[in-house]
Amino acid sequence: MKTDVVIIGAGPAGIFTAIEMIKKGSKKKITIVEKGCEIEKRRCPKSKTHKCTSCKPYCHITTGFSGAGAFSDGKLSLSYEVGGELPSLIGEELAQETIDYADSIYLEFGADTHVEGVSNYEAVKDIRKRAIQAGLKLVDCPIRHLGTEKAQDLFYAIEQYLLKNGVEMLFGYECTDLILKDNVCKGVSVTNGKKDIEIYAGSTVVATGRRGADWLERICAEHDIAHQPGTVDIGVRVEVRNEIMENVNEVLYESKLIGYPLPFKNKVRTFCQNPGGFVSQENYDNDLAVVNGHSYKDLKSDNTNLAILCSHNFTEPFNQPIAYAQKVGELTNMLGDNKILVQRYGDILDGKRTWQKELSQSNLKPTLPDAVAGDITAAMPYRAMLNIINFIQAVDKVVPGFASTETLLYSPELKFYSNRVKMDKDLTTSIEGLHCLGDSSGWTRGLMMASVMGVLMGRRLAGENK
DSSP states (O other), X not given: OEEEEEEEOOSHHHHXXXXXXXXXXXXXXXXXXXXXXXXXXXXXXXXXXXXXXXXXXXXXXXXXXXXXXXXXXXXXXOSTTSSBSHHHHHOHHHHHHHHHHHHHHHHHTTOOSOOBTOSOHXXXXXXXXXXXXXXOEEEOXXXXXXXXXXXXXXXXXXXXXXXXXXXXEEETOEEEEXXXXXXXXXXXXXXXXXXXXXXXXXXXXXXXXXXXXXHHHHHHHHHTOXXXXXXXXXXXXXXXXXXXXXXHHXXXXXXXXXXXXXXXXXXXXXXXXXXXXXXXXXXXXXXXXXXXXXXXXXXXXXXXXXXXXEEEEOOTTOOOHXXXXXXXXXXXXXXXXXXXXXXXXXXXXXXXXXXXXXXXXSSSOOSSTTOEESOGGGTSOHHXXXXXXXXXXXXXXXXXXXXXXXXXXXXXEEEEOOOEEOOOTXXXXXXXXXXEOGGGGTSBXXXXXXXXXXXXXXXXXXXXXX
């Protein structure tokens, strides 16, 4: 099979590569290969079964057209200060310009015109003052919230747009390897379990997302693609009553706080805040269950959830950060009988596990009903756990009540980022004809910055021999 451009992964990076090529008038044949299914066929049975059924061959929340983040929540961060290290590669000005452009495309396909976190300057100043006093940095990033159910409609419109403009999509196919010859990428090998296909292309774009980080790490090692050890984030998802977060939710919608708590001074940050949201479970290919969170535009809970993540950077001789984080997750899963563990913050301080009876007596009711009450400290590394405890105490000075006895901590919350693929500002790797985009490249974190990388890639490919 032959094509001009083959894109592995139908997440935001891959999607926006194709959109921008079309908008630039490119006549190149584009083929997108996606392990999951079309967005209209993505269904999580938990809404009916009320418990995770460990769908095979893949989890519908993390896999399929639009990728993981878009399907689970759909928050667009509209500042270059949020979303990874791409601005350091391409420049802050170009990053912000492309964010604004990508945002206009989301609006074109039906995104909500309302932007959160930009209306009350004086209230933001007051929150920032409290953050400074607590030794934290507030990044007041404007947020466009698509919402879980609305995001599906938006990305369905994009899917149909691509199909109508001649983009070929192979759903249910997984990339098994790259086709390389004399340090040039000639295409990819893919399979659906029954049929194997070799796709030859002038340009190969790998955009497998966070879900494909470990796969790309292995591919880089096997084919000597220049890369360096990346970062993994290990943490928890915290859930509190909406009343606790009321001020921050109304003023900012998502409070992005960064700190370097004693004694280790590692970077710890909040991530993916969901006012009135729901804690959720995601399953990876190796049956690893991890916690996440999402929020709908219309359906609301009594709680707010957010992640607290500790960044781990490893140096020689260790070069397997993803495997390290997976081991932490596997140990936590073992303690929870392959389910998500939940523990009250007060019980952690008291050195005891949480019991289901204690959860049922609390003001705060878990929005992940099948989470198992237990002891997350028995699996969480000491360094990460102490970082989380001290960070929560700092956040309590910004949001009084955040460090209450009943505050819930779910584990494991893990963010896998591929070892950062070395490339120049034109997104060229050490292998001719091969480009790596989005979260799988190690350069971005989140929907918007992955979309930005796709836009820039689309412009380049559209300009090469139209």
